[in-house]
Amino acid sequence: MFNEIDCNMNSNLQFSKVQFPNEKRVATGYAPIALEIRRDIVKMLTLAKSGHTGGPMGLADFMAVLYFGKFMKYSANEPQMPDRDRFVLSGGHLVPVLYSCLARAGFFEPDELSTLRKFGSRLQGHPGLDTELPGLETSSGSLGQGISIAVGMAMADKLVDHNDRKVFCLTGDGELEEGAVWEAAMAAANFKLDNLCWIVDNNDCQIDGRVRDVMSIYPLAEKFEAFGCNVIEIDGHNFEQIVNALDKFEQNNKNKSGKPTVIILKTFMGQGVSFMQDKYSWHGIPPTEEQAEMALQELK
Ligand SMILES: [Mg+2]
DSSP states (O other), X not given: OGGGSOOOOXXXXXXXXXXXXXXXXXXXXGHHHHHHHHHHHHHHHHHHTSSOOHXXXXXXXHHHHHHHTTSSOXXXXXXTOTXXXXXXXXXXXXXXXXXXXXXXXXXXXXXXXXXXXXXXXXSOSSOOGGGOOTTOOSOOOSTTHHHHHHHHHHHIIIIIIOOOOOEEEEEESXXXXXXXXXXXXXXXXXXXXXXXXXXXXXXXXXXXXXXXXXXXXXXXXXXXXXXTOEEEEEETTOHHHHHHHHHHHHHHHHTTOSSOEEEEEEOOTTTTSTTXXXXXXXXXXXXXXXXXXXXXXXXX
C-alpha cells in the first residue's frame, strides 16, 4: 500500500483533500482547479526529487477543463465503464498533471500523490498499466507511440464497434519530431476519425532547447491541415478559448465531419511560477524545497 512507501513527508508539502466534480462551468470556474493542479505538481516533484516539472505546469489549465468541464465521459467509481471516453497521454513524461487530475477526480486519494516515482508506487515517472492505477488507459512514454495507440482506439470505436466513444490524446511539440507521429496523422485523416481529439502542447520547448532551434516543426497548423485535420489554434492558458475549442471538437464529432480535430495549445512551460515560466531548463528537473516554497507562495 502506498502509505508504506517512504515519502519523507514535509508538512509544507501535504496534499489537500479537495475533489472536483466533472460538470459544465463558467470559464472562470476552472481557475481554482488549475491552481490546485499546479500546487500538486510542485509538491509531487519536490517530494520525488526527480522528474518533469515544466511541461505539466503548462498543461494545468487545459487539463482542468478536459477533466472537470464535462467534455470527457468517465467514472472514478467505475474506471472501466464500457462507454467511457479515453485519454491517452502520449507525452508520458508529462504524467504529474494527469496524476493530479485523476486524484482530484476521485480515482484515488490525493495523499497518494506523495509517492510519485517512489519504489513500489503506482505513480511511476511514466504511466504504466502494470501499476494498475485506476484511470490510466495505456502505458506511454516512448515518444510518438501514444498517438498511434490513440488512433488505433479511435479506429476500433468508429470502424469496428460503431459506438459514440471519444478519444483524446495529448502530445508534446518536441514529440512531433518523431516520424511515427506523422504516420498517425495520415492514418487519422485516412480513416476519417472525427472521434479523435489530438491536443498538441506547443510550448516551443523541449529537453534541451527551443523546438524551432532543435528541429523546427513549423508551420504547424498548415502541416496538420495538409494531412486533412480540422485544426484549432488557441491560447492554452485562456479558459474561454479552451472551452470553445473542446465545444468545436464535440460539434465536429457529432456532425460526423470525417476529420480528426487537432487543438494546438500555445502554452508556456512552467506557467504559473515566475522563475519557471518559458524556461526549457525546467523540462526535466524538480524544484528544491526552497524553490517549492517560493513557487507555492506564488500559487495562492
Ligand atoms: Mg514542448
